[in-house]
Amino acid sequence: MKQKIYKVTENTKIAKNTFKMVISGDTSEITKPGQFINIKINNLFLRRPISVCDYDEKNITIIYKVVGKGTGEMSNLKSGDSLDILTGLGNGYDTSKSGANPLLIGGGGGIPPLYNLCKTLISCGKDLQVVLGFNTKEEVFYEKEFKSLGAKVCICTADGSYGEKGFTADIIKNLNYTYFYTCGPMSMFKAIENVAKTSGQYSFEERMGCGFGACMGCSCKTKYGNKRICKEGPVLEREEIIW
């Protein structure tokens, strides 16, 4: 973990209540897809943990949904603004277990960390499928970006206004794959858990105090013992999760 100052270079709305922000600065602490950063917001006491969507040597991209005060504040930031950030947090996805044909399943605001995961797996020569679920057409984002990485992408919406009608679990029932990676709401996780055919990894969300393992605020029980979502998580293996 490092505490660093970053400059906002882009902050644009890309779908309903959904913003893409690019920040430039030290990215050396980010080593795996699925890690997160913890952002200090003016006038709010706690930092806001946001997953890393993508990164390179100089920039971090995050995509966030405006759901409350913190993300509302973030959406008002302009190019050139500075941000105090704790970077390189969480365990991230373990890509070594993917097999030849991994499946990536994302739901709404949980989709962003799958982007860099997709990129990483494709660069390792994996032939992968991506299933992204949204509530409705206006919320759809990053379809093109996932496709341009070379992934087979299926979009579904709960109301059928775009792509297939239904939920991600309905789609993945009919797919064949060697392993799965997912991030999204708990209701989606439970549906996936019922139909998934292989091992996989889930990335969890929890209210955090510090984001780096000090306060024990975000702990959960697993079959492998107590874990902190911010430190030994947010990614847990299917086999260890107690639902």
Add this chain to the structure above:
Amino acid sequence: MVNTKINLSGIFIDNPIIPASGTFGYGHEFSNIYDINCLGTFSFKGTTKEERFGNPTPRIAECAEGIINSVGLQNPGVEKVISEELPKLKKCFFKPVIANVSGFSLEEYVYTCQRLSDQEQIGWFEVNISCPNIHGGGMSFGTFPESAFKVTKEVKKVTAKPIYMKLSPNVTDIVSIAKACEDAGADGISMINTSMGMRIDLKTKKPVIANKIGGFSGKAIKPIALQMVYKVYEAVKIPILGIGGISNAEDVLEMMLAGASAVQIGAQNLIDPYVCKNIVEDLPSAMQKYGINSLEDIIGEAH
């Protein structure tokens, strides 16, 4: 050259900056980002006889200038602290540490203190009779002078190391409880633990925290802590560790003027992991600014 050394029950600490229990783990999360030997000492995660997971999640809620937690003393239990945490700590922290101990019965407090007593790394005990997040123990010992007296008396019997009793602000008269601890032989008072607090989510119309009510800490509680330290200082002769809302060097001076011999920093560590190191570095210039040569001289000077 200003003097930041403080005598804490016979052990000199280089400065009065002490990360508070529950915000600093057993030191490792922080030793990875800076050399924690710059600190006066620190108070390790509240330790109980048995391993505890704590309360259900969510157990964190944000407030204006503060945080509510209901962690509920998650810790690996005293045996693992001895076999795993203290040996790991030995590699990165070379000063005496404060052992924070909690329990659900008098026997548990005594057992855990006795078990830790011969650990050479431990300089002081901080006995938590004020945790608002556990039922049937914790705070209930610290809400009556009689039970506070009893816990103090019994733990004093099993260790020769200095005992600091950590008090709750959620009482009608904290002075009487501090005096009961002193009368029972406490070597110092640690105060204050979190103030009870609550948040309700407007969307779900339910409490944010699974346990409904938790402990409120952070900058917002500094005035509450200050007046309590001020009052207790007038009533007892033993040293006070002042805790509550401290986030910079000037806050440290203010708390010491009220009567604290040293201070603990809690919630601020969680949002600003370098805060204790920064305060240690800022303290000499803050002292110079206010014409202070030796920190020990200002303890209780506001009286």
